Amino acid sequence: MSEYLGExxxxxxxxxxxxxxxxxxxxxxxxIEKGARRRVSVGALYATLDRLEAKGYLHSWFSEATxxxxxxSKRCFRLLPAGFEALSRSKTMLDRMWQGVSIEGGSRA
Amino acid sequence: MSEYLGExxxxxxxxxxxxxxxxxxxxxxxxIEKGARRRVSVGALYATLDRLEAKGYLHSWFSEATxxxxxxSKRCFRLLPAGFEALSRSKTMLDRMWQGVSIEGGSRA
DNA sequence: ACATTTGTTCCACAGTATAGGACAAATATG
DNA sequence: CATATTTGTCCTATACTGTGGAACAAATGT
Numbered sequence: 478m479s480e481y482l483g484e485x486x487x488x489x490x491x492x493x494x495x496x497x498x499x500x501x502x503x504x505x506x507x508x509i510e511k512g513a514r515r516r517v518s519v520g521a522l523y524a525t526l527d528r529l530e531a532k533g534y535l536h537s538w539f540s541e542a543t544x545x546x547x548x549x550s551k552r553c554f555r556l557l558p559a560g561f562e563a564l565s566r567s568k569t570m571l572d573r574m575w576q577g578v579s580i581e582g583g584s585r586a
Numbered sequence: 587m588s589e590y591l592g593e594x595x596x597x598x599x600x601x602x603x604x605x606x607x608x609x610x611x612x613x614x615x616x617x618i619e620k621g622a623r624r625r626v627s628v629g630a631l632y633a634t635l636d637r638l639e640a641k642g643y644l645h646s647w648f649s650e651a652t653x654x655x656x657x658x659s660k661r662c663f664r665l666l667p668a669g670f671e672a673l674s675r676s677k678t679m680l681d682r683m684w685q686g687v688s689i690e691g692g693s694r695a
Numbered sequence: 696a697c698a699t700t701t702g703t704t705c706c707a708c709a710g711t712a713t714a715g716g717a718c719a720a721a722t723a724t725g
Numbered sequence: 726c727a728t729a730t731t732t733g734t735c736c737t738a739t740a741c742t743g744t745g746g747a748a749c750a751a752a753t754g755t
Contacts, residue, residue: 491683632704705748716735719732
């Protein structure tokens with residue numbers, strides 16, 4: 478297992494952090510599409526959630542079913558401290574690498 | 587080909603942007619190890635450089651050999667505008683997702 | 696000639712990203 | 726009650742990215 482988070486892994490953890498209240502798959506997906514302005518397939522999302530939980534960055538459990546049409550039990554998620562720390566490490570590293578790069582566009586003569 | 591950059595791809599592009607003067611493999615590698623504080627194997631670096639060039643984010647060419655022991659021709663790199671734009675897109679997206687997350691650590695009660 | 700130094704390429708494999716269909720579990724309805 | 730509809734998760738297959746290290750290439754040194 479790599480010491481660092483992939484791009485999409487970061488986005489998923491951040492979406493959960495933003496939502497806060499034990500969100501489940503559907504809201505998480507919506508939050509990513511809205512916040513990152515990027516299409517997300519269901520499969521991609523759950524695969525990543527599984528991996529993040531296996532790494533100990535996330536915890537999940539099943540809620541009770543609700544009395545609504547299709548209101549089956551939902552798999553809720555919570556960001557664990559280790560997840561937040563991994564997120565911070567990635568951010569710190571990227572921020573550090575961006576220092577001194579600025580607006581020069583990279584096409585110097 | 588994904589629309590977004592992987593974590594390591596970002597780091598490689600940033601290292602080249604920071605170095606500026608048509609750097610080649612060895613200095614790029616050193617810059618990453620120093621700047622990102624992360625170990626980089628040669629193979630990992632060149633594989634990523636090749637992919638970034640194939641995507642049109644980077645341009646490379648071979649320099650003349652120099653009169654030094656082992657001073658063979660070097661493969662020099664330059665960040666292309668498309669590379670800088672891709673980098674900016676990734677940064678903008680991550681910055682947007684970080685908004686509202688702050689220091690709460692993610693382990694709310 | 697052959698050793699040493701510096702650099703790059705190749706190869707094999709692990710890990711991450713992606714899409715979409717299959718499947719499960721609830722209520723609605725005739 | 727049998728079946729349709731709705732909501733949500735799981736599974737499977739495949740492409741792309743990340744990884745390390747050995748092999749190879751091309752200079753000068755001795």
